[in-house]
Amino acid sequence: MAYRQTPAVEARLHDNRSRILLAARTLxxxxxWAEAQVAAVAAAAGIATGTVYRYFPSKAELFAEVLSAVSQREVDVxxxxxxxxxxxxxxxxxxxxTFVRRAMRNPRLAYALIAEPCDKEIDEARLTYRATVSExxxxxxxxxxxxxxxxxxxxxDVAATVIVGGFMEGLIGPLSPLSRQQHPDTDAYRREVAQLADQIAALACTSVAATAATLRQLNRRPA
Amino acid sequence: MAYRQTPAVEARLHDNRSRILLAARTLxxxxxWAEAQVAAVAAAAGIATGTVYRYFPSKAELFAEVLSAVSQREVDVxxxxxxxxxxxxxxxxxxxxTFVRRAMRNPRLAYALIAEPCDKEIDEARLTYRATVSExxxxxxxxxxxxxxxxxxxxxDVAATVIVGGFMEGLIGPLSPLSRQQHPDTDAYRREVAQLADQIAALACTSVAATAATLRQLNRRPA
DNA sequence: AACATCAGTGAACCGAAATTCATTTCTTTG
DNA sequence: CAAAGAAATGAATTTCGGTTCACTGATGTT
Structure with missing residues (x-):
């Protein structure tokens, strides 16, 4: 017997894995998705291209994990x-x-997760994400x-799907690269985001609400 | 002067162009989109690969035209x-x-136009389409x-985007390849589609309607 | 018919990016 | 420290489908 993984090495491996994931997410x-290339991820993580493949079987699985980790946070919220x-x-x-507001905090990432064209395999994970939100x-x-x-x-089930599609599409405009020339850290911008979030949420609520009375009650105490 | 296009040739050229477009749409x-390869289109149209490039400058432009032609019909409706x-x-x-019902008549095509991952360039045309519907x-x-x-x-503007996103997403479930194992030409299926269409349309209407009275009036005479 | 120009061909080319793997470097153990 | 195994490397390979282009065959003009 000549080699066994010590805790130190195990820790380093785990750390590498995290760094790869972090680099991928950052990119x-x-x-x-255009920047999301295996070589670029490796470079950003400070390792060689081939090393990525010691941690993930393929690019698709790597990014599926990135996507599902980020998504999980949103789903948890x-x-x-x-x-x-x-x-x-x-x-x-x-x-x-809340979903709308959070998305607008990191528009580029949100756009990639929600709308940007990407590989088929990665897209599967995206569908799962939407389905979970829908649930x-x-x-x-x-x-x-x-x-x-x-x-x-x-x-x-139908209403949930329609609502999810609605607010995600409602986001695409504001999120899409052209609109995001710069999103200043000003009060005006924040107010605009808040208004958009409110408008979209109101549409969702109204679409299923039983009575005008129920809605009025809601408007008196907007969440 | 040694050559000028005669009507006969012009007609043949035009016919070729149409055949290419038709073949592309059929594929x-x-x-x-997986089947939508230039070589396959050429084969289906009964011409050589290179010939496609005498009619369209690139694959993207070819399929953008396919997409916009199909879309235009829907927009016209x-x-x-x-x-x-x-x-x-x-x-x-x-x-x-109507949109929902029509989409369900050719689910594979609708899925490709609405949701299936595809090349960036083709996707641009898709965004334009959505924007037009939204208008x-x-x-x-x-x-x-x-x-x-x-x-x-x-x-x-916001409501329109949300509604469009809503009904398109509402379609993805029913349209996505897994659900479309077979869509029998039965009355039961048609009834199901009609119900889905109605449910989605009702959500859209309710989300913006002024009063319950207005809606009741609508329900008495569903379009 | 001879010439000029255009249309059609499809095998070869190419770019881009994922993936592999022979080699090197690092870790562990006896 | 030497042997054995694991991890890291990154240049080379692979793949894949869009695109090109030198050539052949049609078509029109004189």
Missing amino acids: VSEGG LTDIASSGGPALGRLHSAVA VIRSIIESGQAAKEVRPDVRP | VSEGG LTDIASSGGPALGRLHSAVA VIRSIIESGQAAKEVRPDVRP
């Missing part, structure tokens, strides 16, 4: 909101508005239906 | 509905439902606002 969030207390429509409003929204709608806040004729 | 609608008479919400409902929807919403059918606080 995507700076230059989109939404899940928290979904399972918080209060009226369902309030949670729906909050979920949508969370569906759960809110279902609880809303139980509480009579949501019309009974609404099919929760 | 996409059968196998999606929507425009007709938009400029027909009647209440704006009725037109909105009709526009959305039509926006015009309906604006006229609805003028007629007090649509809430005044709705921003027509």
Whole structure:
């Protein structure tokens, strides 16, 4: 017996893996999928190209992991909101508005995750992501239906998909590279984002809300 | 002077061009973008690969033309509905439902046009398409606002984008290759499509409608 | 018919980026 | 320290499909 992995090495390997993931995420969030090349990732992580393949079987799996890690954070945030207390429509409003606001904090990354054309394999992970978000929204709608806040004729799965598609598409305009020449760190910009988030969330809520009364209640106390 | 194009040749050229476009469209609608290769198009059109380049400067431009031709038909249909008479919400409902129903008539093609990952260059044309559809929807919403059918606080551009994203995403589930194992030509299937179309259209209408009364009126006479 | 020009051909070319692998360098153990 | 195994390297290979172009065959003009 001549070699066994020591903790020190194990730690270094794990660290390398993290660095690769971090480098990959950074590249995507700076230059989109075009910059997301294996060689570039390796360079950014300070290792050789071939080394990437000791940690990930393929480019697609590497980036699928990046995508799912980032997505998981968003899904977690939404899940928290979904399972918080209060009226369902309030949670729906909050979920949508929060998603929009968070996306606008890192537009380049959000654009890549939501809309930018990319490899088929990576795109699969994206579909899974959307489906998961959709599930969370569906759960809110279902609880809303139980509480009579949501019309009974609404099919929760369809409505959830439509709402998710709606707010993601609503984001594409503001997110798309042309619009993002510069997104200044000003109050005016923040206000604009907040308004957009509110507008989109309001549309989502209205589309399923049972009565005008329920909505009025919501507007009195916007989440 | 030694050569000038005669009508016969002109006709043949034009015919070739059409055949290329038709072959390209057929390939996409059968196998999606994966099958949409220049060599395959040439083969399907019964000509040599290089000949394609006598009619189109690049693959991207060829398929952009395919996409825009197909899209134009849809936009025309929507425009007709938009400029027909009647209440704006009725037109909105009709526009959305019609789009969904038509898409489900050729799911593979619709999927490719709406959601399937594809080359950047082709994707640009797709964005233009979405933007155009969005414009039509926006015009309906604006006229609805003028007629007090649509809430005044709705921003027509945002709402239009959200609605378009919503119904397109609402289609992706039903359209995505897995779901389309077979779409039988049965009454049950047609009923299901009609219901989906109606559900999605209803969500779109509700999201912007001014009052429950307006909606009730709509439900009495579903477009 | 002879010439000029155009249309069609398809095998070869090319670029780009993922992936591989023979070699080198580092770690561990006896 | 030497042997054995693991990890890292990065230049070379592979792949893949779009694009080119030298050539052949058609078509029109004189």
